[in-house]
Every structure is written in C-alpha cells, then in structure tokens.
Amino acid sequence: MKSKLINNSYCAFLRGVNVKGTNMKMAEVCSVFKNTGMKNVSSVLASGNILFSSEKNKNEVKKLLEKALSEHFSYEAFLFIKDKIEIESILSNNPFNPDSNFHIYGFAGIDGIEKTLMSEFEKAEKTEGEEAKIMMDNFYWKVPKGNTLASELGKILGRKNLKNALTSRNLNTIEKVLKKMTDT
Structure with a gap:
C-alpha cells in the first residue's frame, strides 16, 4: 500500500x-x-x-x-x-490594539527566545508608549513609529549573538503573509 x-x-x-x-x-x-x-x-x-x-x-x-x-x-x-x-497564532494573540503612531512587531525564533527578549526589554530604556508582552510563547513589541532602529531594544536586536536566534516582522507584513497563504 x-x-x-x-x-x-x-x-x-x-x-x-x-x-x-x-x-x-x-x-x-x-x-x-x-x-x-x-x-x-x-x-x-x-x-x-x-x-x-x-x-x-x-x-x-x-x-x-x-x-x-x-x-x-x-x-x-x-x-x-x-x-x-x-502564523495565525502570531496574529490572533497580538496583545496590542492598532495605533497609527506605533509599529507592532511579532518575532520568529529559537525556542525560548521570547524570554530572552523580554529580559532585554525589561532592562532597556524605553521611549514613551513602548511596550512588550509575551503571549502564547510569542514576543510582541510595540514601538513608536520612527524609533524602531533607534530604540534600545532595536539596537539589541541587531547584536551578532542574536542573529541566528530570531527575526522580527511588522504585524502588517505577517497579515500579508497569511492572506497570501490563505488565497493560494
């Protein structure tokens, strides 16, 4: 058979x-x-x-x-x-409400990376309104538009020791990915 x-x-x-x-x-x-x-x-x-x-x-x-x-x-x-x-889980578990003044990012990475990111976020200096949460083993980051790369967490994300551990995407991008997966 x-x-x-x-x-x-x-x-x-x-x-x-x-x-x-x-x-x-x-x-x-x-x-x-x-x-x-x-x-x-x-x-x-x-x-x-x-x-x-x-x-x-x-x-x-x-x-x-x-x-x-x-x-x-x-x-x-x-x-x-x-x-x-x-991918559906990343979108459906987003803890933040849409706000035109902020970017919201979801992360894909190695097991446990969400805890490392939260630890780094908690130690980092934050800009006004910047937040992070873990939902269902996914790390979410809300940062004011224009501050992504300049924020302390943004700089941490670029470190060499994290390059093979994670990648981030704006949730708008993840929505487009899911839409295209659903449409095909």
Whole structure:
C-alpha cells in the first residue's frame, strides 16, 4: 500500500535580508527554493518572506534551505519556518490594539527566545508608549513609529549573538503573509 505524500505549506522568514550589504532579489531567492525541490514558491514583499510547500518537515527544510542560500549568496543564512497555524497564532494573540503612531512587531525564533527578549526589554530604556508582552510563547513589541532602529531594544536586536536566534516582522507584513497563504 502506497502512502500519500503530504505537502505542507510554510513561510520562511529570512533574517538579515537587504541589510548590511546582504542584498537579494526575491526572484533569485525563490529560484534557490525551487532548485532545492520546494513547490508553489512565491515571495511576500522584498523583506525575505518566502511561501512554499514541501513534503519535508520544518527541520529538514530549514537545514536544506539555509545551506542552499548560504552557498548561493555567499553569506551565513538564517531562516525561521512557520506553518499557517503558527502564523495565525502570531496574529490572533497580538496583545496590542492598532495605533497609527506605533509599529507592532511579532518575532520568529529559537525556542525560548521570547524570554530572552523580554529580559532585554525589561532592562532597556524605553521611549514613551513602548511596550512588550509575551503571549502564547510569542514576543510582541510595540514601538513608536520612527524609533524602531533607534530604540534600545532595536539596537539589541541587531547584536551578532542574536542573529541566528530570531527575526522580527511588522504585524502588517505577517497579515500579508497569511492572506497570501490563505488565497493560494
């Protein structure tokens, strides 16, 4: 009896795309994904959000894609794979109300990174209205527009010791990712 192959839908959130000299065209990134056997490959925005499907599990896909991207683009690739249910969870558990004066970020990272981020946030000097919360093992950060990179937490997020541990996305981007996953 043949077993039926299951195609899992994922989004790969790449870290460090189009910053500090690592410039990538999303069409070229998609091509690398396709060359590793990923199906239904497409990008959402130009910030390293790649939708795809595969019969492989998340850990297998992560290793395969990081190796292929590292070799193709000559940089140390880090990416975080989320399925549709995980992306829905990030959006539905957002503890902050929308406010046109603030950005709200969700994070993808290694297990336990939310506790590290909360510890760093609690020690950091904050701008007016800046907040952070953990909901269902996800770290959320609300920061006034224009202060993301200048804030103390923003500077902490850029540290080398965190580069392979996490990546962040504005929740507006995560909404676009989910919409495209749902529409396909």
